[in-house]
Amino acid sequence: MESPGRLPYRRLMIYLDRLGYLLGLEGVALLRAFREDGSDRAFVEARIAEIRRLLDTPALAEAGGVTAEPGAVSMAEVYAAWAPHYDAGGNQMIDSEQPVVRSILDGLPVGVALDAACGTGRHTAYLAELGHQVIGIDRSPDMLAHARARLPGASLLEADLHRLPLPDDAVDTVVCALALVHVPDLARALAEFARVLRPGGHLVISDPHLLSAYLAPRKERTSADGRPALVADHHRPLSDYLAAALPLGFQVRRCAEPRRPALPLVAGTRPPESLPPHGAWDIMYWCPEAANAAMENTPVAVVWHFQLS
Template structure:
């Protein structure tokens, strides 16, 4: 009998050192090239407290703090939590599962879940917990791999390559993406979920979606002509939701 597949927390802990090296090497992490200019305008001005769920090694938490937010980071990887604390000891970071946040009810007016909710085993539990720690009227701003992106792939690296979805778009499934560049390599462990899985979890937890964005890949991010194929479909999904009831 084969061994059961490790949970996503364990899978990311196994990649933690490679992720730290990857995200801290200039030009490797997608945050600055693909996300920042599109994602940050979704966020409100700094308020009472901002919780960064799935903070990883802390690069978004550090940016939020620099912008004036009172940030608490949360991550399930001991190695990434230690790296975040070391990088900026002024930002408190706690080790916890996203579906069991060690924070009081109504503890924050903003939760940021940047590129993390597709990497959790219990999406509904995580969204429920986010709702619990938010004050009524509080905001959740999230970014995930776009479900169209995680559902399929290009046939080749040609700019005009067909994009194919094999199997069911609607069926959630684990997947792993292996990337290598300039002597660094990392495997991203995630779950493909259809768009309705995210919107349904938000709806059940009392959120109302205020904004939904499908940012087009910037020219400087695609690097060469063959990578321009990524400008033909949404790679990431950005969303802002307000807690309407609980």
Template sequence: MSYEHPLAYLIGIEGAALLRAFTGEHDREFVEARLTEIRALLADGELAEGVEVTQLAPRDGYARWAAAYDSGENAAFADEPHLTKILDTIPPGRALDAACGTGRLTRLLVERGHHVIAVDGSAEMLSHAKADSTLVADLHELPVADGSQDLVLCGLALSHVPDLVPVIAEFARVLAPGGHLVLSDVHPEQVQRGSIPSVRTIDGAPARVRTYHHRVGDYLRAFFAAGLAPVSCQEPKPAHTEPRQVPGGGPWDLWPWSLNGLVPEVLAAAAKDVPSMLIWHCRKTAA
């Protein structure tokens, strides 16, 4: 169980902006405006109530989300143009879409002529995927033979595993020498700022899919340990959008995005040049 308080989030964003001011990015006027804004936030009675939030295992969280996963807007799907550019450089072959979800990336593989095995831990998510073969399985134990895949693709999943090392090692195990590993995920900077999937429990209580903060160095150490050589690392920034203006910060289901609209100036300062995604392309070194 975690505790999410709207005021705590807003003060955190204010603090991020003030730290950037402390290192020279903003002037005295900006700092004094932030301090005045913080005092006003502390006095705002509409921000006085926090919410107890259940932490769900990924399998349970995505089972709850499966029916609506492909509807509406999901900023994390902005990884697709970047993944497409990488996939266009890889010839068709045997491909594994690991943690495929509803198959949004499986489609990219099929369109490029790959023979695709789609794997996910949630049967509910997997029921929406279309591939040559679909299997319910955990990322720690992929149900394919050693060296049997030319490409492993994994999108928006590794922030849900507590330790990257065994999962990256499993990806390397199933790759043929010279095979490609292509990954995308929410950038760790965004995870720290609350970019974590929200769902509701069966009884309607607020819940988040359990998410971990993996730094760029954590990925690199896992790659090197598994015999994978990085080809490229991209950290694209989010497209500029005005934060949503919701009176009082809106209901919990819209947090933290709706809270951002209460402090648009400080959000712009705190979020300036912060990447939205982390995208990797690696190759397995020859045996």
């Protein structure tokens, strides 16, 4: 949906700059220091001194940035590249949300379960282990290929969250993990979940947290015609999920915000010889203490458990 006075989403351009991002981390670290206990004068003075050093670093000042267009590369293209490596481990978002999602699933009655946007089938496989009759759907044929290798014989369908290939009242549980961030119309997707759920059915959602989106470096990609591009994502405040779910008859059973542990960054670590690409996590090695202070114990994901009344 367009905002008054703004260009359509596809025409917005975003300027990504390494120095700007690092200064943003320093600012967040300082704001947290002013609000929270445990940050003394030495920490604040160290941040101010580091900001001056970053501003005076020729490599950062001369590198410049890149202007990228949101939505000029599709999630289908991104997942095609991710699919071979998605299950390799080391994804902090998955490591944070998966134990919470599974703790909810462990307490649900066994029945027919839909893993919506199942990806490579990590939650699909767990639901099957719990005894559910499982259906998985995803838009990415590349991700589904890995899910089929993991779960031969499972019912895995290529479909869109806005148009689930299921009849009304078909399932007892719906799981949708780390996918609604890619969906522009949240209410429409949740309406589809409500349609296929039986009365009293359960909906378990996880999504990247809005605060995590603000703090993480944003990775630019290359569009089909060679231009810098960004994925069109839709990070939302928690109230948006409630605004979409409650009118459909969903009742909140649980909401969790798993936190990010300390980053594996060591104060005093020398930055790499060359600048990392825009959006790479390695950029944080230019200010590891500030990065840890800005990000540690911040919500990395949100997990919702709804029940259909």
